[in-house]
Amino acid sequence: MQLKQIDIGGLKTPNNVFLAPLAGYTNAVFRGMCYSLGAGLTFTEMVSAKGLCYDSAKTRDLLYITPSYGGIKAVQLFGGDPEFMARAARSEEIAPFELIDINMGCPVPKIYNNGEGSALLADMPRAAELIKACKSSGKRISVKFRIGLSAERIVAEDFAKMCEDSGADMLTVHGRTRDKIYAGEVNYAEIERVKRAVRIPVIANGGVFCGADADILMERTGADGVMVARGAMYSPWIFADLTGAPLPDRRALVLKQLDDTLSLFGGRFALVFMRKMAAFYIKGQRNSSALREQLFMCDSVEKLREMIASTEF
Ligand SMILES: Cc1cc2nc3c(=O)[nH]c(=O)nc-3n(C[C@H](O)[C@H](O)[C@H](O)COP(=O)(O)O)c2cc1C
Incomplete structure (x- = not known):
């Protein structure tokens, strides 16, 4: 894939291969690991703006940044109330972050029914207010959204223009509709329409599991870069593959991830x-189901470490 820097309102990423926000996965250790493997930008998982304002202790782990982290610090917020979004964006907890990404794609009913995440695709005036509210913090703002709620309700191009007009510095387009959740074809044409409609950088997301997937996504959409989600959960080394960064021994990497996760978040x-x-x-290895069973039988970190030390990754 064609590598290049991305300029996000003056913040320059080292390359255009990004790690997606992944609830339950993109903690500080995993973000650091993907960054060391070549990811040009990583995001925290989605954090509730309201939750942050009411009970910041609960979101402390999600917002933790390892002191040695060398990349641009990016947080993802979600919410439907501009006042809470502005408060969260200006809060002490968000102060260490240089870039705020706003989630306008989450399909989960609990979020959607609250007027948050992908529900904003059907409420552009509110989405615009949320972007402006975050922008009032003085930070760079990006928006991650889906192309629409369903095939009959595609809004990608207009939504992208609204984001740019409201002050967004970058867009990530997940090329699926809400009703498809994470399955199904990625709609390259709609991502391409977004790319043509705005001047700010456009990152394409959906279905990148190997180098060939990234090449196709870039070629078909003309996007400025790609964002990898599930592909990184299965295979974080995909970043070395896509960026040409050196790939250290995989087993040593997983052992380091275990030890760093242990010291940061505890044994349980x-x-x-x-x-x-x-x-x-x-996943995908010949003996993976037997190995998987053995992994899940490990009932202590020590046993897990031994098991990882004797596994090929
Ligand atoms: C387990 C899981 C958690 C996710 N959490 C988030 C999240 O916190 N914020 C977000 O914007 N998208 C989230 N997503 C969506 C991904 O970032 C991405 O848009 C989607 O998986 C499509 O990319 P892919 O085909 O490369 O997996 C999540 C997806 C999965 C599978």
């Missing part, structure tokens, strides 16, 4: 989280 979380991640990483 590290055990549950890293069993799940290791199971993703071995």
Whole structure:
């Protein structure tokens, strides 16, 4: 894929291959790992603006940034109330972040029925207010959205123009409609329409699991870059593959991820989280179902470490 820097309102990324926000996955350790593997930009998982204003202790882990993290610090917020979005964007907790991404694509009913996430695709005036509210913090703002609620309700081009007019510095377009959740074809043509409609950088998202997928997504959409989501959960080394960054020994990387997760989030979380991640990483291997069973039988971090140390990734 054609690599280039992306200029987000004056913030320059080292390349145009980004890690998507992934609820439950893109914690500080995983973001750091993907950055070290070549990801040009990483995001926290989605954080509720209202939740942050009411109970910031609950969101502390989600917002943690490792002191050694060398990339642009980007947080994703979600919400439907411009006042809370403005308060969150200006809060002490968000102060360390240089870029705020606004979630306008989440399809989950709990979020959608609250007028948040992908519900904003059907409420452009409110979406515009939310962008302006975040922009009032003085930070760079990006918006991640889907192309529409359904095939009959595609709004990508108009929505993108609204985002740019409201002050967004970058857009990420997930080329699926809300009703498709994460399955189905990516609509390249709609992402291309967005790219033609605005001057700010446009990042294409959806279905990148290998280098060829990224090439096709770039070619068909003319986008400025790609964002990788599930592909990175299964295979974080995809960033080295796409960017040409050096790829260290995979097993050593997973062991480091385990140890860093343990020291940052404690044993209980590290055990549950890293069993799940290791199971993703071995997906597709010949003996993966037997290995998966063994992984889930590990009932201590020590046993898991031993198991990882004897596994090929
Ligand atoms: C487990 C999981 C969690 C996700 N969490 C978020 C999130 O917090 N914020 C967001 O904007 N999108 C989230 N997404 C959507 C992804 O960022 C991405 O848009 C989607 O998976 C399509 O990309 P892909 O085909 O490369 O997976 C999530 C997706 C998955 C599978």
